[in-house]
Amino acid sequence: MNSNLNATAPHSTNRCHGHCETRKGHATEERSASKVFVPQVDIVESDDRITLVADLPGVDQETLDISVEKNVLSLRGTVKPNIPEGYQLAYSEFEVGNFERSFTISNDIDRAGIEAVMKDGVLRLTLPKAQHAMLQKIPVKTVS
Amino acid sequence: MVSRVVSNAVWSPWRELARFQNEVGRMLHEPIRPNASSDGPAFNIYRNDRGSVITAELPGIDASSLEISVSGDVVTIQGKRVAEANPETARVQRRERNAGEFKRTLKLPYRIDAGKTEAVYQLGVLSVTLPSVQDEKPHQIVVKSV
Numbered sequence: 001m002n003s004n005l006n007a008t009a010p011h012s013t014n015r016c017h018g019h020c021e022t023r024k025g026h027a028t029e030e031r032s033a034s035k036v037f038v039p040q041v042d043i044v045e046s047d048d049r050i051t052l053v054a055d056l057p058g059v060d061q062e063t064l065d066i067s068v069e070k071n072v073l074s075l076r077g078t079v080k081p082n083i084p085e086g087y088q089l090a091y092s093e094f095e096v097g098n099f100e101r102s103f104t105i106s107n108d109i110d111r112a113g114i115e116a117v118m119k120d121g122v123l124r125l126t127l128p129k130a131q132h133a134m135l136q137k138i139p140v141k142t143v144s
Numbered sequence: 145m146v147s148r149v150v151s152n153a154v155w156s157p158w159r160e161l162a163r164f165q166n167e168v169g170r171m172l173h174e175p176i177r178p179n180a181s182s183d184g185p186a187f188n189i190y191r192n193d194r195g196s197v198i199t200a201e202l203p204g205i206d207a208s209s210l211e212i213s214v215s216g217d218v219v220t221i222q223g224k225r226v227a228e229a230n231p232e233t234a235r236v237q238r239r240e241r242n243a244g245e246f247k248r249t250l251k252l253p254y255r256i257d258a259g260k261t262e263a264v265y266q267l268g269v270l271s272v273t274l275p276s277v278q279d280e281k282p283h284q285i286v287v288k289s290v
Binding site for chain 2: 005040041042043044045046047050051053055056057058059060082083084086087088089090091092093094096119120121122
């Protein structure tokens with residue numbers, strides 16, 4: 001695959017992270033909060049950058065953790081259970097949980113230039129390509 | 145248009161069905177996360193004796209495109225998620241997020257107080273509070289003796 005950014009297999013992130021083992025007697029809400037989901041992403045590559053857009057509903061800039069270690073970019077979003085006060089869950093079609101996903105990035109990405117913007121539960125990551133990785137056009141001079 | 149009838153009598157079977165779906169999801173090692181599509185967004189419904197709160201994960205939506213209407217015991221939630229605009233030269237490597245219009249109608253087991261209905265959109269999560277009409281006091285009918 002001729003890509004600078006590869007998503008790892010989703011199932012690799014579908015595992016327990018520390019607090020999955022719930023103690024008995026705890027509320028369902030607390031248990032579901034420790035679930036980890038794989039966020040849905042769009043990845044688009046242009047000549048000078050790669051843009052990654054991820055759906056992270058319930059995550060804000062404070063609860064989002066983005067890290068790059070060697071060639072692995074990791075996203076981790078923590079979601080606070082948002083149960084309306086004084087109400088009880090009566091019917092559920094989705095579970096609330098945290099988000100985690102990692103991606104393999106190539107050496108062509110300029111690590112220092114990575115930018116992240118979070119808005120309305122959507123993360124927009126811009127990964128600029130390093131100068132040497134960009135397609136460079138060499139003008140051909142004609143010699144008369 | 146998806147319409148689901150929810151009344152007091154069927155609360156528990158719905159819950160059982162959701163639980164079963166979750167079990168199947170766990171068995172397949174793939175969490176089930178329904179998302180905004182033409183079928184409409186996934187809802188969680190919280191209740192108490194004064195009404196209910198519907199929550200839906202709708203990341204990346206312009207709040208002004210969300211339309212919530214209430215009529216009697218029926219609530220309709222509709223909106224639109226605009227697809228990403230990418231330059232023509234860009235190469236899409238992965239497209240998992242979906243975009244487009246959605247609409248979902250839900251019938252609740254009580255008359256909704258439209259005037260007190262509130263909706264909040266925060267961090268891509270929509271919460272709609274739908275109180276029931278409270279002023280339906282039993283009428284005392286005075287029997288006149290002729």
